[in-house]
Amino acid sequence: MRIGSCLLGLAAAGLLAFGAAAQPQDRPLRVVVNVGLQNLDPISSPSFVTRNFAYLVYDTLVAMDSKGEVRPQMLQGWQASEDRLTWTFTLRPGLEFSDGAPVTAEDAVASLRRWGQRDAIGRRLMAATRALTATAPNVFVLELAQPFGGVIDALGKPSVHVPFIMPARLAGTTGPTAQVPEVVGSGPFLFNRSEWIPGERTPVRRNPRYRPRAEPADGLAGGKVVKLERAELVTLPDIALRAAAITQGEVDYLEYAPIDYLPRFRRDRNLVIANPGGIAHIVGGVSLNHHLPPFDNVLMRRAVQAAIDRAEVVAGHGLPEGMTDAACVSIYLCGTRYASNAGAELVPGRNLERARALLREAGYNNERIVLLQPADSALINPMALVVIDQLKRAGFNLDVQASDWSSIAQRWVGREPIDRGGWNIVPVIYTGFDMADPLSNVAVGYNCTNNQPWGYCVEAMKPVLERFAAESDPQKRRELAAELQRLSHDHATFPLSGQFQAPAVWRAELRGVIDFGFPVLWNIGRSR
Template sequence: MHRRTLLSAALPAALAAPALLSAPARGQSASQGVTRAQTLRVVPETLTTILDPHFTTSFTARDFSYLVFDTLFAMDDQWRPQPQMVDSFERSADGLSWRFTLRDGLAFHDGAAVTSEDVVASLRRWAARDALGGLLLRATTTLEPVDARSFRLVLARPFGLVLEALAKPGAMVPMIMPKRLAETPASQPITTPVGSGPYRFVAEEYRPGDRIVLARNTAYRPREGAPVWASGGKVARFERVELIAMPDVSTQVSALTTGEVDYLERVPADVLPVLERNRQIRVQVVSPFGYQGILRFNHRLPPFDNPKVRRAVMLAVNQADYLPGVAGRPEFGRECRSFYGCGTPYETTAGMPAAADLEAAKKLLAESGADLSRPVVILHPADAPGIAALGLVTQDLLTKLGFKVDLQSMDLNTFFGRRARPEGWNVFHTTNTVPDMQTPLQNVYLNGAGPGPSGFAGWPEEAEVEKLRGAFAAAATEDERKKLAEAIHARAAEAGFYMPLGQFVTPSAWRADLTGVLTGPAMFLWNIGR
């Protein structure tokens, strides 16, 4: 790795670059009467070009969507669902019938009132794409409006995670949009987002791949109470938020140092000393639960349609080889072989290889009869450092196992499109927030429904896992859920659903004059002031 050397050489030359990059935005702010002090400039890890909260598991799309859209419920820091757009709700004694009433005065950015018809259409669209949402909808017989502000959900069978599903903080989040947008086919992303959240999307200033501009929604009515994670009062203290694409790390550091930008979402460990010495900058881990690295196989194409081949690769994985590239510092990473993440209520390693064993992996691979002459295609998003580092390690690992490897580099948004197709790839890598993986229903990568409306391209079709996940959803006690969670984990691991690559946290950095920066499993940009 030569990143630190390159950074030190590039920093002086880069100092002038941010001013050039941000000059157009400064002119736009002035023309709208919004000053620099009233503008929050944020550099996300990558800038999403998908503006649809129901279309992708990308957390960059999720974080953008949290600004524009709102949710019926939201999680607090004790993992308790709290009402957000919902004012009140009633549940029958048997837990099968639910009635929800919306807060009065909710309105979309186009001025239209939020109605129960919008909510029902949004939930149906979300459930067509989301694993947990799909399980909830399949357990539902009735989801319909009662009147303009109320809707009813009636279950055909017990489902113990109704509120948890509606409050889930990870992609895909059940965010509410107008019915006219929610009726867009789930296979087609919406391109002009209209929500009811604290900020509105400024379409005329959108520059795909370069900049997303949001303006404060003056009609937004925050809930009472302090903001805790995605729950509570979402107060928009800035008139304008700019999400800016800035893939070069040295440019990011320089822009934050000079005040051209205010917030960097993810800071590589090798540049931390530069920022930690600067009293005008604060560095902090805002998501203490962190992320899990993931190596995902295409189960529909050779060679990984063979479970022995998948298990051979899993057996060869040494997480210690992956963690330095994503964690940077030893204190930011830990080995973890649990699909649910480590430190979570259902943590287990049932069915997983106990440790890396390259020679045993080679032996198992030979027994599989796999054709090693066919190139294995790895989708490689080169502009997403946190994912790209994983791919380089796997390239080396597969080569050691005897595979021919075709590492295909692309930008992140092309990557999202490619991985959604059933053909043209064998392996990809990603990261997911650990809180989004802590149960068999929340972990989207434990979906055993196969390809199609309820699953993902290249994903396994495992009826036993789906049966067990359904039982987990219906379980009445925590002891029962823990037993089922372990059984699901063992079966999915034995089938080689995917391989965890370790658990890690990454720090964020922001200008010290910012106040009210929230912690949590996503980048929450409300409540921040200057």
């Protein structure tokens, strides 16, 4: 029986998914993720669910704590030369991969090089690098050819794409867009491939070889102590089923609480609603395919930008008061360090007459525009429905193709023409973890890299991004970030559809849950 059918029956009967004789600490921690897990490689895949999985089985050299500071994780420490062009990194002793092999500096070097071919910040760091070499089994050295102001921030990037460390035999032989053939990490959990049901159920268990740091767990940093032997990432596309499952105790944790059920959840003393900080908030937007007509034309992109009413979009989520910010125009998310109002005059809100005028100016002749609608995403789908309506009212001839996110993600990263499965528009969401730094921000950080689905290239952004990457002064960095935002709005690289909060919810019996904006499964125990 498939898991969705099984849980539906249990929820309808009002029964617990676990037998009465099961001991609390023996029950697997069951986490409902927003969409199904298909791709297991966090470098080849841009999906959040892959990132969530990767944090369980892999580890990082440095990690972000709850205050946004970057701290050593796999590293014992590092030293920088006086001119900050030479960085020496030392691994912690005793680190092992899940296959029993020791983690070495060669593994770190191979993993960083692969990540550096795929990630926006990684590509810029590698472009500024003269040499990256292992000088001892546990020591590697990064020699810069030119200044790079955020070396440690780059290594501590918390979201897509994260520089997870893999064995050199895998990272050094697999291209950045291909999946590694094995899941071999040095993280706190082990992947049970034999029990994996792609898109539905992903089981993991405690990694006995993992050696957590001595410090308390804090965000993604500190000691990743696993207190429950087993965990499962499960997928329940039906929103009502998710609500019933968490209420009945059939699952322990929902990555995103169904918005319509938040008032009910808040009255339930058996549930805890997360309250993540600003960097964990979410921004919606539309990914436009700059590779294909008509959105290779900036006027068409500006027409999309003019058609979108952010207030109407976030209202479509039905969120309680205080959980949305339709007025925010910052591509970095309001409440983060680079947030500003730069270019606000270019995105005043919906103006259908302006959108229609831009369509006429662009020479749009009612050509078919393929929009991929992620119908199984509790967060993207409500937004997508409103955006679809707004674009149709503005005069776009949309061919709406609804599907599950996993299928859409495969088409999204492709470069096929429209008649062979290509696309023009995909509504998407990102968190502040992905957007808060200009070098990783999807609206500016991938400029002219040909390394992400939409493929934009704004010549005026190039020198500003180079200056930002080299700059270390915080105030000058903020000024450059503001200029990049203005250029993004002017060229409509990523039309925004509104900022909002989508909290997780978990059973009150869980203790030690780290509220960080996405599922962090270490440090969690049960009170009964």
